[in-house]
Amino acid sequence: MFVIALTGGIGSGKSEAAKQFTNIGVPVVDLDVIAHELTAIGAPILSEIKNIFGHDFFNKDGSLNRTKLREHVFNNPIERLKLEALIHPAIHTKALEQLAENEHNSHPLYQILVIPLLFENNRYDDVINKVLVIDCDENHQISRAMARSQMTESEVKAMMRAQVTRATRLSRADEVIINNGSLTELSENISLIHKKFIKTCIVSK
Numbered sequence: 001m002f003v004i005a006l007t008g009g010i011g012s013g014k015s016e017a018a019k020q021f022t023n024i025g026v027p028v029v030d031l032d033v034i035a036h037e038l039t040a041i042g043a044p045i046l047s048e049i050k051n052i053f054g055h056d057f058f059n060k061d062g063s064l065n066r067t068k069l070r071e072h073v074f075n076n077p078i079e080r081l082k083l084e085a086l087i088h089p090a091i092h093t094k095a096l097e098q099l100a101e102n103e104h105n106s107h108p109l110y111q112i113l114v115i116p117l118l119f120e121n122n123r124y125d126d127v128i129n130k131v132l133v134i135d136c137d138e139n140h141q142i143s144r145a146m147a148r149s150q151m152t153e154s155e156v157k158a159m160m161r162a163q164v165t166r167a168t169r170l171s172r173a174d175e176v177i178i179n180n181g182s183l184t185e186l187s188e189n190i191s192l193i194h195k196k197f198i199k200t201c202i203v204s205k
């Protein structure tokens with residue numbers, strides 16, 4: 001199984017890039033999507049979150065108040081470790097299951113594994129063959145993240161400070177797509193890198 005880790009800072013265009021890989025038929029496993037599914041209303045892990053963090057982090061309909069919990073753990077490293085200890089192993093198990101299912105069902109030449117915090121976490125090192133970084137300049141990052149999530153500029157900047165620097169990310173990338181232009185340009189760059197990955201996979205088979 002050939003697995004490309006797709007990563008990048010907040011607002012760099014990871015989800016957009018992942019969507020475009022899906023559009024051209026490459027299987028995508030996304031840790032953020034899995035995290036959402038595992039904490040969707042009625043999911044078993046919610047009762048464990050409630051036991052640890054209390055009812056305050058839940059909406060009236062029983063759904064998780066993600067914004068409140070995110071802010072809480074962002075400002076409390078110990079609380080963040082508690083949440084991660086609960087949720088990361090479950091995400092890991094699910095991600096490996098999905099990769100194996102894709103492999104079994106469609107025998108793809110390669111798959112994309114979206115790992116937003118790849119360099120902050122080494123849990124996936126064993127399954128990754130190459131690292132693709134989606135990068136854009138910080139002004140684009142801030143304005144796109146704000147437009148997408150209703151976060152303020154200072155909230156986006158605080159998230160950026162909590163992540164590894166662009167320089168670190170770029171120094172550890174096997175491939176980089178610069179996403180400073182239009183969505184059409186991003187899509188053209190995805191097609192080019194797709195051809196390159198296909199060639200790499202054929203050669204290494």
Ligand code: ADP
Binds near residue numbers: 016
């Ligand atoms: P990430 O997943 O890395 O946080 P997203 O892919 O969600 O970032 O992108 C953030 C926002 O910017 C989204 O609304 C997305 O549609 C938009 N976006 C991403 N790339 C571009 C681009 N090249 N041109 C215009 N908008 C973009």
